[in-house]
Every structure is written in structure tokens, then in C-alpha cells.
Amino acid sequence: MSSIFHKLVVFLLFVVFAMPSLAGAAERDTLKIGAVASATGPASFLGQPEKLTAEMITEKINAEGGVNGMPIELIFYDDETDVNKCVLAVQKLVRKDKVDAIIGPTTSGNTLAVMRIASQAGIPLLSMASAEKIVDPVDPWVFKVTPSDSHAVTRILQHAEKNGYKRLAIITVSDGFGQSGRDFLQKLIPEAGMELVADELYGPNDTDMTAQLTSIKNVNPDAIICWGTNPGPAVIAKNRVQLGIETPLYMSHGVASKKFIELAGDAAEGLMLPAGRLIVAEQIPDDHPQKQVLMDYKESYEKTFQSPVSTFGGHAYDAIGLLAAAMDHSGNDSSAEALRNGLEKVKGFVGTAGIFTLSPEDHNGLDATAFEMITIKNGDWKIMD
Numbered sequence: 314m315s316s317i318f319h320k321l322v323v324f325l326l327f328v329v330f331a332m333p334s335l336a337g338a339a340e341r342d343t344l345k346i347g348a349v350a351s352a353t354g355p356a357s358f359l360g361q362p363e364k365l366t367a368e369m370i371t372e373k374i375n376a377e378g379g380v381n382g383m384p385i386e387l388i389f390y391d392d393e394t395d396v397n398k399c400v401l402a403v404q405k406l407v408r409k410d411k412v413d414a415i416i417g418p419t420t421s422g423n424t425l426a427v428m429r430i431a432s433q434a435g436i437p438l439l440s441m442a443s444a445e446k447i448v449d450p451v452d453p454w455v456f457k458v459t460p461s462d463s464h465a466v467t468r469i470l471q472h473a474e475k476n477g478y479k480r481l482a483i484i485t486v487s488d489g490f491g492q493s494g495r496d497f498l499q500k501l502i503p504e505a506g507m508e509l510v511a512d513e514l515y516g517p518n519d520t521d522m523t524a525q526l527t528s529i530k531n532v533n534p535d536a537i538i539c540w541g542t543n544p545g546p547a548v549i550a551k552n553r554v555q556l557g558i559e560t561p562l563y564m565s566h567g568v569a570s571k572k573f574i575e576l577a578g579d580a581a582e583g584l585m586l587p588a589g590r591l592i593v594a595e596q597i598p599d600d601h602p603q604k605q606v607l608m609d610y611k612e613s614y615e616k617t618f619q620s621p622v623s624t625f626g627g628h629a630y631d632a633i634g635l636l637a638a639a640m641d642h643s644g645n646d647s648s649a650e651a652l653r654n655g656l657e658k659v660k661g662f663v664g665t666a667g668i669f670t671l672s673p674e675d676h677n678g679l680d681a682t683a684f685e686m687i688t689i690k691n692g693d694w695k696i697m698d
Contacts, residue, residue: 343386344379344647346371346636347406348629349417349427350441354394355517358543358572360419362614362626363441364389367416369617370633380637381645392418399423400430407434413647416458416632417441419625420542422489428455437653439635441628443566444493448676456656456676458631459666460589462490464681465566466497468587469538470505472686472697478535478561482511484525484549486541494540494565510534515545523552530558542567547576554580561585566684569624574692585697587684591627591665592694597685606663627665635669638662 348367351360371387374380388410392399399418406412407430414437418424421444428447431438432454440447440457443465447457473481481502485495495512502509510532513525526549529537537560539549546568553562562584564573569588574581590597594607610630611622639655640647659678662669667683686697 342383344383344636344640345386345388345411345413346633347403347410347412347415348387348389349392349399349402349406349415349419349423350389350629351394351419351423352391354392355544356394356420356542358570358623359441359625360391360394362570362620362623363417363419363629364391365618366614366626366629367633369613370630373613374633374637380640380647383640383645383647385633388412392423394420394423396423396426400427403427403430407431407436412436413649414439414636414652416629416636420488420490421447421493424457425489428452431455435653436649437656439632439656441625441632442490444489445497446493451674451676454653456635456671458628458635458664458669458677460566460679460681460683461677462493462565463497463501464679464684465587466494466501467681468684468686469563469585470501470507472585473507473536473563474505476536476561478507480508480510480533480535481538482513482529482532482534482536482560483509483538483540484511484513484515484522484529485539486517486545487514488517488541490542490567491540498538498540515541515549517541517545519545520548521552522549523556526552526556526558530556530560534560536561536563538563538565540565540567543570543573544576547573547581550577550580550584566624569687571621571623574689581689581692583688583690585686585688588687588694589624589627589666589683590685591622591624593685593687593696596696602663602668603665607665610665624666631664631666631669634664635659635662635671 350363352364390402421442424440424442443459445461485491511529564586614622638659642655642658643651659671667679669678671678
């Protein structure tokens with residue numbers, strides 16, 4: 314009897330411990346991607362195109378046979394631009410859904426709040442936000458698919474220097490994105506031999522910035538740099554016109570969406586910003602390595618959703634594309650660790666934001682050449698000479 318009892322115990326232990334692992338192995342025939350984006354809430358103009366793109370690209374890849382024959386299972390949660398809901402969504406993806414990788418969140422603040430959750434769980438996270446703090450210092454499990462704030466600041470200052478602007482004023486939003494931009498503006502403006510003559514802040518929900526702009530007007534800068542995402546920058550553009558300020562105004566890459574032009578209306582005319590090539594895809598040379606990728610994505614998105622393409626939807630395209638590229642280096646192993654290791658080996662991946670070359674020391678893989686300097690002319694984007 315003791316022998317039978319012993320065999321029964323061994324069998325039960327196998328059922329309890331071995332079977333779940335076998336089930337997990339069986340489930341390894343799909344690439345399970347979790348996605349968190351701000352499809353609603355204040356950042357929905359960023360997150361909604363990301364959600365739509367992730368769904369569109371997943372459907373396209375699966376219709377073509379999956380990633381190296383492995384279909385993608387996409388699990389999406391809307392964080393509603395709320396940091397607490399974002400934390401809960403990422404925890405759910407990690408603990409309940411047991412995803413292989415996570416793309417998102419949309420905003421820098423939400424990303425900074427959830428990075429540790431993904432890292433501690435050992436799941437690669439590919440953020441669609443731009444704050445440099447996301448990848449500096451490097452966390453082994455955290456990547457991002459957008460050009461960094463320092464790259465955007467560098468492009469603005471290069472343009473300002475070329476045009477003889479020496480005395481600069483800045484107005485930045487008091488959130489994670491704004492703080493990151495402000496830090497680099499404060500650092501890089503004097504390093505470029507320019508003078509920071511005004512440093513104003515506004516809140517994410519502020520609806521009037523005439524006080525800050527009046528203070529800026531009084532110091533008579535050569536140019537103004539606004540750092541934020543909608544709707545604040547659109548308000549600032551309108552307030553500038555209302556105050557009769559003719560000082561050149563730069564925006565950050567955070568407004569590279571037709572939604573900004575719609576919100577700002579005529580006040581958007583002549584404004585300048587650094588942006589990825591997606592929104593000016595038709596204007597870049599035919600022999601540029603990104604041209605075909607940009608045009609294919611743009612045409613697919615606009616045909617599918619009857620809506621103008623935006624830079625931000627492209628971040629989801631790049632995130633999923635990088636995970637697919639990582640599979641080429643992982644021996645078609647979609648486990649979290651294999652994907653993480655594979656991402657660090659991706660070289661020369663042509664995406665919508667630029668050409669990515671990742672490494673253990675660089676979890677972004679882009680530089681300032683990812684940006685074009687763009688102006689708004691007749692209600693549309695135009696590459697500046």
C-alpha cells in the first residue's frame with residue numbers, strides 16, 4: 314500500500330507542477346502581446362491611433378501567416394490617460410494575461426509609473442512615449458520606440474542657431490513629458506551658446522496661458538519654444554495670436570498630429586516643430602530608406618480608418634515590428650527572455666520613426682536624424698528647407 318500511495322503522490326505532484334508548465338509550452342505557439350494606450354482621455358489623440366494601428370497590424374500579420382508562422386494574440390487595455398488605471402492594466406497583463414511582451418503606455422508619466430512592474434516581472438516593455446528617463450539609465454527590460462526629447466531639442470536649437478536666434482524663452486507643461494523637455498532645454502540652450510531669458514510653466518488642464526505669454530513678451534526673446542501635448546499647445550498658439558506676439562514659435566514633437574492643426578486653427582500657421590517623416594511621407598525623396606515603409610503604413614491606415622495618419626500611430630507599428638524582428642534573433646522563441654535578448658540584437662530595422670539599431674547599451678536605437686524640421690503652411694505640414 315505504501316508503494317501505491319507513493320506512486321499516487323508522485324502522480325499528483327506531476328499534475329500540480331508539471332502540467333501547468335506543459336500547458337504553458339503548448340501556449341507558446343502564439344506571440345502574446347499586451348498593449349496599453351490612452352485610447353480615451355486627454356491623450357486620446359495620441360493613444361487612439363496607437364490602438365487602431367496595433368489592431369490593424371496584428372490582423373495584417375496574422376492574415377499573412379503570423380510572425381515566422383506564429384500568430385499574434387493582442388490583448389489591449391485603455392488606460393484612459395489615467396496613471397492609476399495604467400498601473401492596474403499593466404499588472405493585469407503581467408499577472409492574469411501572462412503576456413510575452415508589452416507595448417505602451419502612450420504617455421511618459423504613465424510609462425515611468427509602470428516600468429518597474431514590467432521589469433520585476435521580467436517582461437519586455439516597449440514604451441510609445443518619448444521621455445529620455447525611460448531608457449536612461451538602461452533597464453534590461455525597458456525599451457522605447459520614439460525619438461528622445463534631447464534629439465528633438467537638438468533639432469530645434471540647430472534651426473534656431475541657423476536663423477540667428479540667441480535669446481530663447483520656453484513654456485513647458487508640468488507633466489512627465491514637459492519636465493523631460495524642460496530639463497533638456499535648460500541644459501542644452503546654454504550649451505549651444507544661447508541665453509534662456511524666460512522659463513514659464515502651465516498645467517496639463519490649463520485653458521488660458523496669456524499670463525505666461527505676457528511675461529515672455531515683456532523680455533522680448535528671439536524665439537519661443539513650447540513643450541507639451543494637446544490641448545495646451547493649441548491654446549498657447551491661439552493666445553500668442555490674441556496677444557499680438559509675432560515672435561517665432563517652436564512646438565515640440567508632441568503635437569505632430571493633424572489634431573493639433575484642427576485645435577489651433579489659423580493660429581497654427583507658420584509654427585515650427587521637429588517631427589518624424591511619417592506626416593510628410595510624400596515629401597521625402599523616393600530613394601530614402603523609410604519612404605516605402607512610410608507610404609505603405611500611411612495608405613493602409615488612411616484606407617482602413619478614413620482618417621489622417623499621425624506620428625503616434627506609427628509608434629505601435631514600430632513596436633510590433635521590432636518584436637517581430639526580435640523573433641528573427643530568438644530562434645522563433647517568443648518567451649519574454651528570448652524577446653528581450655532578441656531586441657538588443659536588432660540592427661537597421663526600418664520603422665516609421667526612423668531606422669532602429671538597438672544594443673545592450675541603447676534601448677531606443679534612434680538619434681536626432683530621425684527628425685525633420687517641419688512648418689505648418691496652409692493648414693498642412695511642410696518640410697523646411
